[in-house]
Amino acid sequence: MITRRLQYELVKRLAAPLLVQLQGASKRLKGRQGPRPGSPFGPPLKSVALLKDLMTRHYLEGRYADGAVPVAWVTSGFPVEILRALGFFSIYPENHAALCGVQRLTPELSDAAERVGHSRSLCSYARTDMGAVLLEKTPVGRLPRPDLLACCTNICQTVLYWYRCLADHFKVPLVLIDTPFVYGESQEHHQQYVRDQLEELLSVAERIGGRRHSSEELVRVARLSHEGTLLWGECLAESTNRPAPWTGFDGFFHIAPIVTLRGSEECNAYYRHLLDELRHRVRHGVGGIKEERYRLMWDNLPIWYNVRDMSTLLAENRFNIVVTTYTNAWAEAGKRMDPTDPVGSAARSYTHIILNEDLDRRLELMTRLAREYHVDGALLHSDRSCKPYSIGQVDLKDRLAREAQVRALLLEADHNDPRAYSTEQGNTRLQAFMESFA
Amino acid sequence: MSGVAIGVDAGSTTWKAVILDDQGQVLASRVAPAEPLVDQQTRVELARLRERTSTSSDVPVGATGYGRKRVGAQRAITEITCHARGAFHITGAGGVLVDVGGQDSKIIHMGPDGSVLDFAMNDKCAAGTGRFLEVLLGRLQVAWEDVPALVASARSAVSVSSTCTVFAESEVISLVAEGEPVEGILKGVHQSLASRVAGLAGLLPPGGAVYMSGGVALGRAMVDALAAALGRPVTVLAEPQLVGALGAALSVR
Amino acid sequence: MRAEYMREQKRSHGRKVLAVLPIQYPKELLTAMNVLSMELWGPPGAPRGPGASRLQAYVCSVARNAVAFVQAGGAAEVDAFLYPHACDSIQGLATLIPDLGGEDKPALHYLNPKGGYRPSSRRFVAGELRRLAADLAELTGEPLSADRLSWALDLHREIDRLRARLLDGRARLDMTDSDLYAVLRRGEWLWPEDHLAELKLAASRLAPMGEVVQRGVGLLLSGIVPEPMSIFDELSSMGAYVAADDYAAVGRRVVRKQLLASEDPMDTLAWLMFAYPPCPTRSTSLGQRMDYLDRLATRSSAEGVIIHTVKFCEPELFDVAGIKERFGARGLPVLFLESELEAELSGQTITRLEAFVELLTQRRKS
Ligand code: SF4
Ligand code: SF4
Numbered sequence A: 001m002i003t004r005r006l007q008y009e010l011v012k013r014l015a016a017p018l019l020v021q022l023q024g025a026s027k028r029l030k031g032r033q034g035p036r037p038g039s040p041f042g043p044p045l046k047s048v049a050l051l052k053d054l055m056t057r058h059y060l061e062g063r064y065a066d067g068a069v070p071v072a073w074v075t076s077g078f079p080v081e082i083l084r085a086l087g088f089f090s091i092y093p094e095n096h097a098a099l100c101g102v103q104r105l106t107p108e109l110s111d112a113a114e115r116v117g118h119s120r121s122l123c124s125y126a127r128t129d130m131g132a133v134l135l136e137k138t139p140v141g142r143l144p145r146p147d148l149l150a151c152c153t154n155i156c157q158t159v160l161y162w163y164r165c166l167a168d169h170f171k172v173p174l175v176l177i178d179t180p181f182v183y184g185e186s187q188e189h190h191q192q193y194v195r196d197q198l199e200e201l202l203s204v205a206e207r208i209g210g211r212r213h214s215s216e217e218l219v220r221v222a223r224l225s226h227e228g229t230l231l232w233g234e235c236l237a238e239s240t241n242r243p244a245p246w247t248g249f250d251g252f253f254h255i256a257p258i259v260t261l262r263g264s265e266e267c268n269a270y271y272r273h274l275l276d277e278l279r280h281r282v283r284h285g286v287g288g289i290k291e292e293r294y295r296l297m298w299d300n301l302p303i304w305y306n307v308r309d310m311s312t313l314l315a316e317n318r319f320n321i322v323v324t325t326y327t328n329a330w331a332e333a334g335k336r337m338d339p340t341d342p343v344g345s346a347a348r349s350y351t352h353i354i355l356n357e358d359l360d361r362r363l364e365l366m367t368r369l370a371r372e373y374h375v376d377g378a379l380l381h382s383d384r385s386c387k388p389y390s391i392g393q394v395d396l397k398d399r400l401a402r403e404a405q406v407r408a409l410l411l412e413a414d415h416n417d418p419r420a421y422s423t424e425q426g427n428t429r430l431q432a433f434m435e436s437f438a
Numbered sequence B: 001m002s003g004v005a006i007g008v009d010a011g012s013t014t015w016k017a018v019i020l021d022d023q024g025q026v027l028a029s030r031v032a033p034a035e036p037l038v039d040q041q042t043r044v045e046l047a048r049l050r051e052r053t054s055t056s057s058d059v060p061v062g063a064t065g066y067g068r069k070r071v072g073a074q075r076a077i078t079e080i081t082c083h084a085r086g087a088f089h090i091t092g093a094g095g096v097l098v099d100v101g102g103q104d105s106k107i108i109h110m111g112p113d114g115s116v117l118d119f120a121m122n123d124k125c126a127a128g129t130g131r132f133l134e135v136l137l138g139r140l141q142v143a144w145e146d147v148p149a150l151v152a153s154a155r156s157a158v159s160v161s162s163t164c165t166v167f168a169e170s171e172v173i174s175l176v177a178e179g180e181p182v183e184g185i186l187k188g189v190h191q192s193l194a195s196r197v198a199g200l201a202g203l204l205p206p207g208g209a210v211y212m213s214g215g216v217a218l219g220r221a222m223v224d225a226l227a228a229a230l231g232r233p234v235t236v237l238a239e240p241q242l243v244g245a246l247g248a249a250l251s252v253r
Numbered sequence C: 001m002r003a004e005y006m007r008e009q010k011r012s013h014g015r016k017v018l019a020v021l022p023i024q025y026p027k028e029l030l031t032a033m034n035v036l037s038m039e040l041w042g043p044p045g046a047p048r049g050p051g052a053s054r055l056q057a058y059v060c061s062v063a064r065n066a067v068a069f070v071q072a073g074g075a076a077e078v079d080a081f082l083y084p085h086a087c088d089s090i091q092g093l094a095t096l097i098p099d100l101g102g103e104d105k106p107a108l109h110y111l112n113p114k115g116g117y118r119p120s121s122r123r124f125v126a127g128e129l130r131r132l133a134a135d136l137a138e139l140t141g142e143p144l145s146a147d148r149l150s151w152a153l154d155l156h157r158e159i160d161r162l163r164a165r166l167l168d169g170r171a172r173l174d175m176t177d178s179d180l181y182a183v184l185r186r187g188e189w190l191w192p193e194d195h196l197a198e199l200k201l202a203a204s205r206l207a208p209m210g211e212v213v214q215r216g217v218g219l220l221l222s223g224i225v226p227e228p229m230s231i232f233d234e235l236s237s238m239g240a241y242v243a244a245d246d247y248a249a250v251g252r253r254v255v256r257k258q259l260l261a262s263e264d265p266m267d268t269l270a271w272l273m274f275a276y277p278p279c280p281t282r283s284t285s286l287g288q289r290m291d292y293l294d295r296l297a298t299r300s301s302a303e304g305v306i307i308h309t310v311k312f313c314e315p316e317l318f319d320v321a322g323i324k325e326r327f328g329a330r331g332l333p334v335l336f337l338e339s340e341l342e343a344e345l346s347g348q349t350i351t352r353l354e355a356f357v358e359l360l361t362q363r364r365k366s
Helices: A002-031 A047-063 A081-085 A093-102 A106-115 A124-135 A158-170 A188-209 A215-240 A248-254 A256-260 A265-283 A304-316 A325-334 A342-351 A359-372 A393-404 A423-435 B038-053 B079-091 B130-140 B144-153 B165-177 B182-201 B220-230 B240-250 C002-013 C027-032 C061-071 C088-099 C119-140 C146-168 C177-186 C192-203 C230-237 C265-272 C286-300 C314-330 C347-365
Strands: A071-074 A089-091 A148-152 A174-177 A294-299 A319-324 A377-383 A407-413 B005-010 B014-020 B026-033 B061-064 B095-100 B105-110 B116-121 B210-213 B234-236 C016-020 C035-039 C080-084 C107-110 C217-223 C240-247 C304-310 C334-339
Touching (some): A002 A047, A047 A248, A047 A265, A081 A188, A081 A342, A093 A124, A093 A304, A106 A124, A106 B182, A124 A158, A148 A158, A148 A188, A158 A174, A158 C286, A158 C314, A188 A342, A215 A256, A215 A265, A215 A319, A215 A325, A215 A342, A248 A325, A294 A325, A294 A359, A304 A319, A325 A342, A359 A393, A377 A393, A377 A423, A423 B165, B005 B038, B014 B038, B014 B240, B026 B038, B026 B240, B061 B079, B061 B240, B079 B105, B079 B116, B079 B210, B079 B240, B079 C347, B095 B182, B095 B240, B116 B182, B116 C347, B130 B182, B144 B182, B144 B220, B182 B220, B210 B220, B210 B240, B220 B234, C002 C035, C016 C119, C027 C035, C027 C119, C027 C265, C035 C119, C061 C088, C080 C088, C146 C177, C146 C192, C146 C265, C177 C192, C177 C230, C177 C240, C217 C286, C230 C240, C230 C347, C304 C314, C304 C347, C314 C334, C334 C347
Parallel strands (some): A071 A148, A148 A174, A294 A319, A294 A377, A377 A407, B005 B061, B095 B210, C016 C035, C217 C240, C217 C304
Antiparallel strands (some): B005 B014
16 A cells, blocks of 8 residues: 555656656657648647646556555546545546547447447447456556546436446445436525535545545635636637637547546646637637638537548538537536535536536527537537437427527437448538538 | 158248258258248248158158248247257257358357357347348459458458448448458458457357358358457358258257 | 326316326325326337437437327327436436427426435435425316325325235236236326226236246346337247336336335335335446346246347446346346337347247256
C-alpha cells in the first residue's frame, strides 16, 4: 500500500509532467506545421497538443492509482465533485470507450463481450468497455481496478444495467444516483430524492475512501467544477461568431477534460488556454474550416470512428458543424450550479440534463441553440446504441422544420461500432442533404 | 444390398438425402437445389434413390431441415439434433460442430457421447450465413470455383467491416472503386463472415475438436478463415452437406 | 372484446379507464379510485399505420407497437394514459404519445425508483404515490379514501396469492399453458374483481399437493412478455410446458412477500412497491436477481431455461450473459430467443424451440 502510494505520487508529481513535457514538446513542433495544402480546414488548434498531454497524463496516473488512492469508475453525468473532494481518482468508462471507438477497436472488444453472451444490440460503449475488461486490453496501457462504481441515470438507464454487470464482475459496491426523469419541471420530492441520495453517497464514499469529507473541500471542488463548466460554455459560445473558430467535431475531442477532470485546476487551466486561442482566432477571422458557407447543428453522440472522414466531407462542401447538443450538455449544467450549496445545487443541475428531460424541453433547447448559433440546418445522428437520445428524433426533425425552420437530416449510424454503419450510404445521404442547400 | 433407413434434409436452398445400409454406411446420396414444392420433390427424388438401391418403400424415412414436417416422413427432427448425430456417427467424438448453410448457421456443442449440450443459431438476417458469401461473390463477379486460388494469392486482406449483407455489399463496391485488389477484398469478406460465425460460437470449451459441415465447408478459404477466427484447427467432415440427412437417417434406423 | 368491456365498465360502473404502459405501477391505487387499467403490451404484429415509423426500427417493438397502436386510434376511448418509468424508451413515449395529432388526454407518470430499497427511495416512493393519487383524484373528481385503499390492497393480495398458487403449483394444474396464460393475462385489462373470479375458477383445477399432472419437460421462461402467445401451443406440441415464469408482464408482478401491516394503507402500498420480484428494469443487483431465478428453477424442477426477450430491450439483454453463466455452471441448458412481438412464431424460432426440447428430452433419457 505504502509503496504503491509512493509510486503513484512519483508518477503524478515527477514522471507524468516530465513525460508529458517531452511528448508535448515534440507534438507542439508538429503542431506548427500548419494544415496540409489543399485541406479544407483552418489551421489546426494549437491547444490540441496540450489536450493530448492532459489526457495522457490522466490515464498514466490511472495506471498507478489503484492500491494508492481510492478509485471510482464513474458515468459521465455523475456528480463527481463529491468523490473528488474525498480524494478519489476517477475513470470514465464512456470516455475510455470513445478512445477505443476512435481507434476502431470496438469490433474486437465487442466480440469478446459477445462471446460471453452479451447481445450486439447493447450500447456499444458498454460492449467496448466490457470487452476491454474481459480481454484486459486497452489503448491506455492499463485501467485501474475500481473500489467503487458510481452511476447516475441522468444520461440513460443503460449505464445502470451496464454498471450492475461491472459490479458483479469486480465485486465492488455500486452507488447509484437515480435522477427522476423531468416532465415539465422537476418536482420538489424529486429534488429531495436526489439530495437524499447524495447524502447517502457521501457516507458510502467516506467509508470506502477512508476519510471524512470536509465542507470546505467540497465547496472548493464545486467552485472549480462550476467555473469549468462556465469556461467550457464560453469556448462553445465562441462558435456563435461567423466563421466559427473551430468545428463541432473539434468540440467532441475537447470535451474530454470537462467530462473526466471536472472539478480540477488542470481542467480549468486547460479551458482558459483554449478560450484564449479561440478568441484569438475570432479576432483574426480564423475559422475551423477554410470557407464557412453553411452552419449546422449536430444532435446525439459523434460517430467516433468516422469523425475525420465526415468532417472532411462537410468542410469540403463548406459546411461547418457549429454547435452540438452533446457538447453543450456540460455547459448547460453549469447554469444551475451554486458552489455555496454543493449538494442542493448538484441535485438540481445533475437532474436537468438534456437526456433527462422530455422532448418539449429538448426541442426548446435545440430551437434556442439554432437561433443563437445561426444554423442553417441540423444533422440528427440516429444512434442505434443510444436509445434515450434516439427516441423522438423523428418528431424532432419534423418539428424543427415546422417550428424553427431548421431543415434536418436523420442519419442512422452507431457511435462506436463501425459494423453497424455503412459509410457509403451515409455519405450519399449527407451529400444529398448538402446539395439541397445549394 | 438394400437400404434400411433413409434421411432427408429439406433445407431452404438445397435438398439432400442419404440411404443407409444395415452397417450404417451410406449406400446412396443425393444433393439437389431445393424446389418450392418440397413434398413433391421428395417423392420424386426418393423414388429414384430407392430404385437405384432396390430399397423397399416401407423403409422408414427421417426428415430434418426447414421442410421436415412437409415431406411425409415417419420422424421429423430438427437440424440441430440431426447434425450432432450425423457428426458423431462420422467422428465418434464430441466437440463443437459449426454448420454454415445457405440461410442458416449453427454452432452445436456436443458431449463426448454425441449429445447436444448447447447450440446457437444465427439471427434471422443473412449475416453469418452462406448467403452473405453468395451475394458478395456475385458483387465481385467471382466464380465459386475460383475463390480458393484467389484468396490464397491475396497479399493481405482488405478489411470489410460490415457484417450486415446489405452494408457489406455497398462497402465492397466502394472498395473495388477505390482500386483495392479483388483477392484482398475476397479474403476480407471471408474474414468478416468468419468473425460473425465465431461470435455466434461464443466461448469454446478448452481443448476439444472443431468440426465443420454445410455447403460452405466445401470452400477451403472459408475453413481457413474460420480456423483463424476461432484460433483452433477446423476439421471438415466428409461429405459436409450430407451430415444433417445422415443424422435424420440414423434417427429412424 | 376489450373495447366493449371498457365501454361497459364506464357505463355501468362509472369507472375511468387508464391506458397503462409497461411495467410496474401501483395498480392498487387505481383500483381504490375506481379506475380501470388497460395495459398496452404491444399488441403483437408488425407496427402499422401512420405511427409505425415515428420510432426508429432499432427501438424495441413494445414501444414501437404502442405508438403505432395509439396513433391508429387504438386507445381512443381511454380517459388518460399512465407511463410508469420502466426504461428509457417508455419514458420517451411519455412525451411522444401526448404529442400525437389531436391527443389531449392527460399523461400521468409514475416513476419507479431504481436500484432496490434505500431510505431515500422509500421516501421518494411515498412522494410519487401521493402525487399520482392527486392526479387520479383530478381525473375522477373524487379524492382517495383510506378505506377504499385498504380494500384494494386486500383485493390485490388475494389476486397475488391465487396467481402465485397457479404459477408455483403449475405441475399440479390441469390446464394447458395457453389456457393458463390467457387467464393470467386477462388481468391486464379486466377489473380486478372480475379477474379474481377467473383466477378462482382456474385454481379449482389444481390437483392436491403431491400429485403431478404435468409430465412434459418443465421449462423456466424469462422475458418481458409472452408474445406471440402461440409459443405455448408450440411448446405443448413438443412435449414441454412452462414450469416457472419470470416474464416481466406476469411472474415478475406477483408479489409473494408478506407485507408489514401498517396503520396507514399508503404506507403499506409504499412497502409493496419494493416487494416485487427482481426485475432488471428496477435494477436490483445482478446477484439478487440470479439468486431469485435460481430458486425459481430449483423449486419448479425446471429442466431448461428459455430467455425469451424482446429485441433491443436493454434492461433484459444486459442480464443475459449473467443468466447463461449462472445456469451454465449448474448444468441447466439455456436457450436465448429474441422476439419482436411477431404475430406468429417464425419457422426458425420453432426450429430452435424444438431443438431445445429435443436436447432436454435426450438428457432426460440418459
Ligand atoms: S451512449 Fe447513450 S446509452 Fe450509451 S452510455 Fe451513453 S447515454 Fe447511455
Ligand atoms: S421491452 Fe424493454 S426496452 Fe421495450 S419498453 Fe419494455 S422494458 Fe423498455
